[in-house]
Amino acid sequence: MTDSSFKREINRVAHELSLIYENLIAPTVNVELEARMTIPFIESFEGDERTITYFRCPDFPSLTIRKPENKTNIIETKELVEKRVIENVTFALSIEKTYTEFSFRNSLIPSITRTIRRKRIRNQPNIDITEENGIFTVEIEFNNKNYNEIFDIIKSYKVPFWPSIKPKETHSSEILGVVLSNRYFNYGWCISTKADGVHVLLYCYNKNVIAIDDSGRIFNFCESVSLQNIDESEDVYEAELMQNEILIFDCLKHNNKNVTEYNYLERLRFVELDKYCTNKIMRVKPIHEFINFEQFCKAINNAQQDDVFSDGFILTSLGPRTSDVFKSKEKPTVDLLYSKGFLFLSSEKISTRVSKNDNYPFIENCIYEFSLDLEPIKQRNDKIIPNYYIPPEVNPFMKIAKSIGVPCLRYHHNKIKYILLQKLPKKSTLLDIGSGKGGDLSKWNHLHFSKVYAVDPDLELRNVPKFVVPIKDYVQNIPPIQFDCVSILFVPWNKDFLNIIEKAKYFILATMDYPSNYECNCFKCEVEDDNFKLHIPNSQTALDIQEKTIDIKKLIKYLNEKGWKYEEINFPLTFASEDEKILSNMYSFYFFELKSAVLK
Template identity: 40%
Template sequence: MASEAEKYKAPGINVELECRMIIPTVTDWEDYETLTIPYFRLMSHPTLNVRKVGNLIETKELVCRTNVDNVSIFVSIEKQYHTKLPDILIPRITRKVQRKIIKNKPLTVINCENKVFTLEIEYDISTVEECKDIIKSYLLPMWPAPKPVDAYASEFISKILHGKYCLTPKADGDHVVVYISFDDKSFYITDNGCIVGQRFTEHPKTVMEGEFADGEIHLYDVMIANGEDVTNLPLLKRRGYYPQYHFKDIHVFTTYNSLVKAFKKCKANFSTDGIIMTSMGSYYDTVYKSKSVPTVDFQYIDGYLHLANEKTSNRSPNGDVHLENGKIYEFDMKMNYIRSREDKIIPNYRMPVEVDPLSNIVNGYGIPNLRYHHNYVKLKMLKLLPQTTLLDVGSGYGGDINKWNQFEKVYAVDPELNLRSKPKNVIPLRCTAQAIPDIEYESISMFFVPWDFSILSSVSAKHVMMIVMDNPKTVINDLYSIKVIGDKVHVNIPGTVTAENIVESKVSVDDIDRFMKARKYECIKINYGMKFGSPEEIALSKMYSYLYYKRK
């Protein structure tokens, strides 16, 4: 990044290279200055960050940024104005910061805001090594620890199918790292740097991870044992170093049935607000969380709730609640106020991606396991085709865009086409399958398209693929409703985008086979049995057939 900053240097341009990191609470905090910094935005230059310091107006535009471990590094272009800017300054927020200069070259500053301490260093290519040394002097081994992340049900399922995991209840409290010295001194530190106990400076004998809830630390993992880094060892071996400590129970699973049992065992004698899914392998494997009531931390700015780096927002808090401009607050997904977050200086970067995905997987709501299975099947089927030109019928929102990456050209066909994105190899055609313009394509895919023989009547492709419901059964359960009435199939799968209250014509694979054979196609049988999922989902999967026809 120092080399990158050098590229932007020019007469009249002030290039700022800065790194920032949250540091543990500074105990000898005195001789600081208090700054009140108002921030503004410009209508004509919305990407500029504008602030007023004394009589000066400063503008800053971010050029690039990166993160190395827990250090954020920024390259920005700065300008200072002693006179008014030729534009109207629109107030945004006002920050109240305690500031203390630690060193002048490189300029090293500690800021304290809402009781959170941040180290900021402005450096250049000549002071990179000094910058590294300063950062190291403030680091604690293994802190801050990686936090669990939100994920879609499909991401959970993918990890489950390709690894060994365990579940444990998520404590509704503070994530902490515990330090124990060789002479049994101890302290712990929260994610925002608050230290509880007397900090020692020597290398720790033991470092453990846990959650502080209901007045107690619930230990979960070990990162340093007997002075050695053990993060590369499996979870059970890490935890086994200290049998004298009580760790939170973990529930290991490898199959769907054992996942359901593990989920049901996740009960605790402390306040919980979700489930954690952790790898049984390395400490640095991603940890996932699933919450039945997801929450998000926003920054309140001029009546609206903002995520980090969000320039505008139309979210407003519900109800009559008094909020201070610039402060961070926790809300539920309906924008109901929960609490003030005095421990945070940055709001969340994104909204929670899915509500309680792990519970949906276990209970089958929205058939997440079958949807994952069908996505897997579609990917496998498309890989059987020559990766040249594909006509995809029933593209909808373009859920298969990532599966089309290897094709030279894809015609996406749907009268209600609304692609989430448009890669260069995809050509959208908002029309019916019967009204496709005169184009050339080598392969055609029709996945879960309401059946109509007329679609095949004009097909000239060498390769034809289909997924059809050819074996429907009348079934009504808590997850879905399938009703066979005459020659129609009524399908209702709550929690899905494309299968709520639809009606399809009954289809016979034998009829399709005869139709395609008469047109000189060879029938290639495909069988992808579903193994991971609820009994109801597996039963539904058996109502579908996967068809591949290749012209002789």
């Protein structure tokens, strides 16, 4: 975001929320509107210490409930009404109420206790700085009269470029979706090693360097520079602070100019290693470019040979700087806070998570690194906040490169399923035969079907939005219902489906109609007469499939005679291994439409 668009957004949101604030004001409640953001470490901070105990109330799960220290018979509740985030600034509009313990007649269960230090900096708007476990936050409480002062206050505390983008740890389908999106693909991408050091921004000024890590800790390499000089820094680099060296991997400001809009290779060329001095060797981290699948695999291989102490890989676009940066670790770990026997992620107030090792010498309120099965690995004294989430997949880049669980084919199939569903009329009613775990739920939602009957004897929907009617049964057993469209996506063919399809006007089909004998590391397909067996190790839905092969020509001929026309959706899988491409050729995708179809 440019400086001017940041200013515009802050002013817009502050104004918008101040109008809602005005409407919420009532005699019995206290409306609180605040903007807050984390700021770097403040040396010799003197704030008043207070301990707040939080509770949860099963009857009102959305309430934050706390008892302030020294006021044992008072209960304060807070309910969030609106929340907006612009870069690292969070705006929150909440309603607060105060009760005596007697008047709050709901059961309360104690959750966490927080000890903070707070200092009032000024009044109207009220500015407070809070410190909790070494993290500093500035909080500006404003209202409908002084909202226009917010931007200048935020600007006075904001450190340019900080906090930096954190690489995301996500599953292979999300990574493929971003990598292959039109927005990025023409720029190309690169792989580099994920150096196992401290992630910092280097502010370079007058031959000297000051570094700030993600938690706001400051590393001063020379006495003559201080935080005050940050705004004047000539160059800003992003780097990993290692034991003996600094590995630079991006340039955000060069010769006083913001260069984040430049392409990545251009930004790297701006890095001037000899211009500044620190007590460590400075070098640029090697990167390995790719534009297609073969180059991606080579890039991973080459990155493994790099002379960098590493615990995984990083994937970065070669285009302008973006927040879509991914990381992939062979042994993902999670940093959790230990409190009263339970292990907490950041911003969790309740946890039932416990360590696998009862005898580990945990210290109250310290952060520990755990394996994903919650075996403690080590204490993380360098971390001030625990992780926000548990990594969803182990080493997704390697899974893509080695076709483990055929991630590229799965991504491709999802894309085609979306195209098929998109061909069905807007706001129609869909009968989905064989919905399984509801993998298409977000597609139905996005495409605004007015109603979807999700039918499957093994139905396992994670959530059921209002427009979805779950039916846990074989489609042959369901009572008569009205629908416009039928979808049968990767479901073993059954001749009973024909009666159901004939009640609709549109029908989409994804099916393995051309299975062939093939065996490789990522799948095995065996054909015998008109049956096939498919085994895809590490996949969720195709571990052991045995099906009768659909006679697609016969089906098309039958439907044609009944007045249906069809279109085959056929576009090739390009970003994938040769094995995945072979498997891909065994599937077909069809859109059928009753020639006389007119939807009311």
